[in-house]
Structure formats: structure tokens, C-alpha cells
Amino acid sequence: MGRRPKLGQHFLRDRAVLARIAKAAVESGDTALEIGPGQGALTKHLVRRANRVIALEVDPALAAALRRAYGATPNLRIVRGDVLQADLAGLVAPVRRSGAVLVGNLPYYITSPILRAAFAAGDAFRRATFLMQREVAERAVACGGKRFGLLSCLCQLHSEPRLLFRVPSRAFSPPPAVESALVRFELRSGCPPTGLLAFLRACLASPRKTLRNNLAGRYPAGLVAMHASAGKRAQQIGLDGLVRMWESLERAERSGAPAVGACRQ
Numbered sequence: 001m002g003r004r005p006k007l008g009q010h011f012l013r014d015r016a017v018l019a020r021i022a023k024a025a026v027e028s029g030d031t032a033l034e035i036g037p038g039q040g041a042l043t044k045h046l047v048r049r050a051n052r053v054i055a056l057e058v059d060p061a062l063a064a065a066l067r068r069a070y071g072a073t074p075n076l077r078i079v080r081g082d083v084l085q086a087d088l089a090g091l092v093a094p095v096r097r098s099g100a101v102l103v104g105n106l107p108y109y110i111t112s113p114i115l116r117a118a119f120a121a122g123d124a125f126r127r128a129t130f131l132m133q134r135e136v137a138e139r140a141v142a143c144g145g146k147r148f149g150l151l152s153c154l155c156q157l158h159s160e161p162r163l164l165f166r167v168p169s170r171a172f173s174p175p176p177a178v179e180s181a182l183v184r185f186e187l188r189s190g191c192p193p194t195g196l197l198a199f200l201r202a203c204l205a206s207p208r209k210t211l212r213n214n215l216a217g218r219y220p221a222g223l224v225a226m227h228a229s230a231g232k233r234a235q236q237i238g239l240d241g242l243v244r245m246w247e248s249l250e251r252a253e254r255s256g257a258p259a260v261g262a263c264r265q
């Protein structure tokens with residue numbers, strides 16, 4: 001069966017790594033939705049640990065081969081489909097959120113859209129555990145510094161992410177050009193306020209600019225400039241600092257009062 005590199009098909013071969021991923025991702029009563037089972041290397045470990053596994057694979061040839069090899073496994077359902085089109089919550093219904101998890105050695109070319117889909121499904125899943133490019137993993141968990149950006153904010157608003165361990169390229173066949181890392185996201189339900197997301201986007205629009213410059217035009221003149229963090233960059237105050245700044249600016253704007261010193265870092 002031909003490999004399709006465009007679909008991010010780097011298959012994990014290291015059994016110790018596969019066992020560690022399965023252990024970190026699922027508990028015994030869980031229903032696990034696996035994204036991109038490929039040839040079933042991780043699936044094999046998941047079906048041993050989880051109550052039920054639903055494996056969602058876009059490549060029809062791989063999905064058919066999986067059915068031939070594992071079709072008789074009683075707690076495994078193989079679904080042919082695109083993770084970005086699928087109704088993730090619908091696939092695990094009627095399982096309760098406390099018993100539903102997402103897991104996958106992700107196709108790296110769509111890591112960000114998959115993360116967004118996982119966050120959008122936070123009311124249906126309690127956890128997502130994903131193997132991804134190491135650099136993206138470091139951005140997901142960054143609290144400040146050069147890796148901190150919009151992806152860090154999204155990941156930390158929608159979940160509590162934790163980088164668990166790194167995986168070298170030699171654990172895969174064929175080896176990807178980049179190192180990988182496993183991140184576990186303990187998902188939050190509900191959505192952050194839309195206004196906050198727009199504010200964060202503006203704060204991070206030009207990461208080298210100060211917040212005063214990035215926010216110019218969004219609030220009345222002087223309001224941002226009087227704020228304790230106005231002269232700093234977003235990556236210097238991190239998500240908590242940005243959320244506090246947004247709350248204080250919104251409060252000040254609503255009440256007409258200045259936001260002076262409301263957010264000393």
C-alpha cells in the first residue's frame with residue numbers, strides 16, 4: 001500500500017513510545033476518538049486500555065486495511081472521514097464528557113485546525129492528547145518569551161496544556177524532518193468571550209511592538225497609555241497579564257474612568 005506523504009503519514013514504530021502515549025491519553029473507562037490511526041500502531045495500544053476506541057482515518061486505503069486487520073476487535077470502530085469535516089462530538093455520543101477523550105499522532109500539516117476543532121468540542125471531551133511537532137508543542141504551553149503567541153493563548157484559554165515528553169524522529173518510519181512532543185490538554189468547556197479573542201489578536205498582531213502600539217485605535221486615546229503594561233510587549237506579560245489588562249480596559253471604558261495602574265506586572 002502506497003504511503004501518502006501529503007497526508008502527514010509518518011508511522012510510529014517505537015513500541016515503548018506508543019505504550020507511553022496510550023497510558024498518558026486514556027483511562028480504563030474511556031471512549032477514545034483517535035485521529036489518524038494510519039496502520040493502527042497506536043490503535044492497538046488504545047484498544048487494550050480504553051473501554052472503546054473510534055478511529056477516524058481520511059485515507060480510504062488505510063481505513064480499508066485497518067478494517068481487514070482489526071475489524072473483529074470488539075471495542076473498535078473504524079470510521080473513514082476527514083477530522084476537519086467530522087462531527088467529533090457526534091462520533092462519541094451519547095458518552096458523557098467525563099468519559100470521552102481525543103488522542104492522536106497528528107498529521108502535522110493540520111495541527112492548528114485540529115487543535116481548534118478539539119477546543120470547539122470541549123463540551124464533549126474532557127481531554128485531548130496529541131503528538132505534534134516539538135516547536136508547536138512548545139508554543140502551545142509557552143507562558144511568555146519568544147514562543148508565546150496567539151496559539152499559546154488559544155491553547156491556554158481552552159485547556160490546561162502540559163508538554164509530557166519529546167519523541168525523536170527515529171521513532172517514526174519514515175522519520176519526519178522535525179522533532180515531536182506529546183502534549184496533554186485538559187479541556188475546558190464553554191468559550192472564552194469573543195471580545196477577549198479579538199483583543200488578544202490585536203495585542204499579538206505585531207509581536208515586536210508594544211501593547212500601546214498594537215492597541216492604538218481600539219480604545220479611547222490615553223486609556224491604554226495610562227495602563228501599567230502599555231510599554232511592554234504581549235510576550236512579556238503572558239496570557240494572565242493580557243486577560244487582566246483586557247478586563248481593566250473594558251471596565252474603564254464602560255465606566256468612563258481611567259485604567260491607571262490596574263495591571264502591574
Ligand code: SAM
Nearest residue numbers: 007010011012036037038041058082083105107
Ligand atoms: N497513528 C498512526 C501512527 O502513529 O503510526 C499514524 C499517524 S500519521 C502521523 C497521521 C495519520 O493521519 C495518517 O494515517 C493520515 O492518513 C491521517 N490523516 C491525515 N489527514 C487526516 C484528516 N484530515 N483526517 C483524518 N486523518 C487524517
